[in-house]
Amino acid sequence: MRIVNILFSPTGGTRKAAEKLTETWGTETETMDLMTYGADFSEERFTEEDVVVFAVPSFGGRVPSAAAERFSRIKGNGAACILLCVYGNRAYDDTLAEMEDLAKDCGFQVTAAVAAIAEHSIAHQYAAGRPDETDTENLHAFGEQIWQKIQRGERALTETIPGNRPYREAGGGGMIPRPSDTCVKCGICAAKCPVHAIDPEDPADIQEEVCISCMGCTAVCPHGARALHPDAVAEVSEKLKEVCSVRKECELYL
Ligand SMILES: Cc1cc2nc3c(=O)[nH]c(=O)nc-3n(C[C@H](O)[C@H](O)[C@H](O)COP(=O)(O)O)c2cc1C
Structure with missing residues (x-):
């Protein structure tokens, strides 16, 4: 059995959350980095025995396009897939729904889904320092529940993942550092x-x-x-002020 974290984490928040989710499993975990330009992901094949954690940040409430395109080449072959969407305390909108569809289309069996919060990578004052102690406790507890489910041989997701289809329009680009x-x-x-x-x-x-x-x-x-230009950051910060001011907590769908 292979345990593989399949990650797209430009500034490290998604990676941190994925590590916290899996660190109670006490097993060796491989990492597959979807950030790698030019890697041939179509060569990556799993089996029914394997467990993968597919982890991405939410960009404008969607899966980052490069991550979606690269992940879609992997062959799931019935492996269990845990979806982990990480967002900056605004909202993750349709990200988990899109991840669920991507994973199913690649032949994975979606077993669980988690939404977690990490520091906002544009407006760093929002969710600053997260994942924090409370997030770590929650992610450890979620990880244990997921691991127990896998150990019981249960692979199917029974709860419904939130999100709309068709997904919201992709956007949010144009902020160039x-x-x-x-x-x-x-x-x-x-x-x-x-x-x-x-x-x-x-x-x-x-x-x-x-x-x-x-x-x-x-x-x-x-x-x-x-x-980024400080004026651009200030403009985004102002737009996000209200929606980001209320602390959101991690969520688990089993
Ligand atoms: C282009 C872009 C779009 C983003 N869109 C959202 C969003 O829609 N909702 C949200 O809560 N956070 C949003 N964020 C914040 C990231 O989802 C969050 O900071 C995440 O932890 C970044 O992951 P990373 O540290 O692995 O790069 C966005 C960040 C970027 C760079």
């Missing part, structure tokens, strides 16, 4: 960009129509030299 004059052109941002939107020779040269605004480049820059 740019380098400041502390950029040393090391090229790390370009190498790590999941869609190769940044020119490795000149990190100020960005294919704006390719960038998915994932904020990965801001997180990997060792010099803290990449950021």
Whole structure:
């Protein structure tokens, strides 16, 4: 039996939540990184014995397009799939519903779904420091319930995952991080960009129509030299103020 975390986590919040969900299982967990540009995911095949955690952040209430496209190539072959959607305390809208459809289309058996909260990767003051102690307790408890279900040989999801079909329109792009004059052109941002939107020779040269605004480049820059324009962040922060001010908690669907 393989246990595999299949992750798309540009700034690390999704990865943290996935680790917390699975760390009580006491088993060795592999990681498959959907951030890797050019990887051939069509070669990835599972069996009925295997358990995967498919974890993505919610972008505009949807699955990030690059993550959806890459995941859709994997062959589930009846493996159990735990969906984990991580969001920045606004809402996850149709993300889990879209993940459920993607997983079924690849031949996975959806066994459970979790929504968790992590620091907002654009407006960092929202859900700052999350997943925190309460989230960790909740995710550990959810992980244990999921593991017990798997051990009992139960694979089917009995609860209904929230979300609309057709999904809400994808959007939210257009927020392009740019380098400041502390950029040393090391090229790390370009190498790590999941869609190769940044020119490795000149990190100020960005294919704006390719960038998915994932904020990965801001997180990997060792010099803290990449950021959104502060006016853009201030505008988003103001828009999110009301909806993000009430703390949301992690949810489990079994
Ligand atoms: C382009 C973009 C769109 C986002 N849309 C939403 C959203 O619709 N709802 C929400 O609550 N958080 C939203 N967020 C916040 C992320 O879902 C959240 O910060 C998540 O933890 C990021 O995952 P990561 O740390 O693995 O990159 C968005 C972030 C980005 C960059």
